[in-house]
Amino acid sequence: MLVELAIGDAYGAGFEYVNKKVVKEHNNLQQYIQHPRHLSIKPGCYTDDTQMSLAVAELLISDDEWMLENIANYFVNAFKRDPREGYASRFYQFLTDISDGKQFLEQIKPYSDKSGAAMRAGPIGLLADEKQIVEYATIQAKVTHDTPGGVNSAVAAALMVHYCQYQLGDKQDLGNYLKSKVPGDWNTPWQGKIGHLGVDATHAAVAAIISHQDLSAILKQCVDYTGDVDTVATIALAAASCSQEVNQDLPEVLYSELENGQFGLKYLQKLDQNLKNILIL
Template identity: 55%
Template sequence: MLVELAIGDAYGAGFEYADPAFVTRHNTLDGYVRHPRHHGIRPGAYTDDTQMTLALAELRASGVEWTPESVASAFVTAFHRDPREGYARGFQAFLGTVRTGAEFLARIRPDSDKSGAAMRASPAGLLPTAAEVLHHTDVQARVTHDTADGIAAARAAALAVHYCHHGLGPVAEVGPWIADRLGSGVWARPWRGKVGSKGVMSVRAALTALAAGGSLSSVLRACVAFTGDVDTVATVALAAASRSAEIRADLPRALLDGLENGPFGRDHLARVDAHLR
């Protein structure tokens, strides 16, 4: 799951908020694309979506108690050991000035309804029960996104992984299943058009691409074709899609081989992933 979502993140990063004509021309899956404006992220490098997901995956694999402070500490550790582009500018500056989870919690303003809590929610989705998924998701979401929509988007993203991982129904019905669990029909409504920065938008788009099924390649292309915040859409969708027995694992070799493989890259992601099952 972690390798696939990182591929979605890294591939989508080349198209985030790019001109639709650029997306149409280059969304071929032939390889990673350099963003037409954001040259600081090299093709094949993942962004904050994967780094924060990895932080939570490592926390889960470690067996350390899942608390707001341990979650915040995981974010701080992951950032300082491997500083990278992709974070919102203000949040990146904030991370650069905190050194402990306690300091993070004391200074953060957790009032965002954007996609940060949803993009990193997938590790919780592998837990055995929906109740456990929701508890772990709520704890991590409230650290930075303690708003109704911020938490709801994270819950929906984690439940999508849970649904696919445990084979709870046809992938086409993932949205209605989540809508039933969360008591909101919004998750059953297909997304259309450009994806903005709100978490609910990204997750609805991801569920729409996921529900179409087929293969990981078709899901990834569909995510990017929405335009807008497509690296987050692809991260959320591929996390869940990679756990579905219905969806063919056919990501091109160029994307697998081209994904960064430094100390916290492809091989590290695969090792951590193996401890989550």
């Protein structure tokens, strides 16, 4: 799951808020592309979506308590060990300037309704207990996105993974399942460009999963939406990669060309296995 969400993030990063013409010409899954403006993010490199998901995953398999300061500590540590572009500029500077989770919580203004809490919530959905998923997704959201939209989108993103991993129903009923658990309109088709709101990115990810049977088609659909496509792809592939109803057919090139440094492909594969061994029934 972490590998696939990283692929969605890295592939989508080349298309984030680009001109529709670029999407039309290059969204063919044949390669990672260079973003025309974000030149520091090289093709095949993931962004903050994946790095913060790693932090969440690492805390989940640790012996540390699931609490605000520990969550913030894991976010800070993940960034400090591997500083990378992709974060919003002010948040990047914020992480650069602080030293630990305590300082993070003292200085953060956690009132965003954007998609940051949803993009990193996927690993939480591997937990077996639905009540615990809601609790954990809510707590981690409140570190940075303590708003109804921020919390609800994070809970929905985590429950998407849970629904798919534990085969709680047909893929077509994913939206109805979420609607029964989380306030929001999760079960109608998505149309148009993806903006910054967490509920919109999560809604669009649900629609992509419901509409397609292949992981490659889901990824392509996420990018075809245009806008904040790397976040949508991260959320969608985290869940869809866990579904037995989805054909796991991503092109090999997206695996082989994904970054493979210290926290790249091999690290993601190892952490994926640890999550499955520890969390999944």
